[in-house]
Amino acid sequence: MSLFSAVRETFVGIKSLFTGMRITLGEAVKPNITVQYPHETLKMADRFRGHIKLVLDPETGKSRCTACNLCVRACPSGCIEVEGMKREGEKKKSVTEYNLDFTTCSLCGSCIEACPSDAIEFSKDYNKVSLNRADFDHMDLVKKLEAEAKVWAETHPSTSAAPAEANPVAPTAPEPKPAAEAPKSS
């Protein structure tokens, strides 16, 4: 090997070393992007499709579903069952049961497109785990909505003063009465 080649290879080696160091140090000072799952979870993209869920109307804290069964008819997999009833004084039916067989759902979205009330949507639930098959082939969406409504009622005390609001789809729930400590108007 000539002296010239040896010097050239030395410079190439040093340059390569500094390039590697620059990249390593650059990455070392970047903010940490590791998500400490399951203590932390990622916010799913808007287009993410989890199982379908009943939408909680942010105005009323109740479901918008009128048990019209259009989603049932639109579902190519026959995996939705809906029951509803008309409460006294209401013009439309309210959903009382909404069961999904998630084991046969293809997440096609036909049910969501067919719904005239925007009462269902894809959830962002991506880490569903259970040892119980019924948690998947008989998902009780009304029950899930009730849990959501409970949280909603806690964060909207002025509009959800009545305890009955915690169970927005209960068929026999009496009309909510204003609570004793309704918010004072200024």
Ligand code: SF4
């Ligand atoms: S997403 Fe498709 S397969 Fe799943 S329940 Fe809706 S219509 Fe049925």
Ligand code: SF4
């Ligand atoms: S979710 Fe929509 S389409 Fe399905 S029963 Fe309720 S209102 Fe009708």
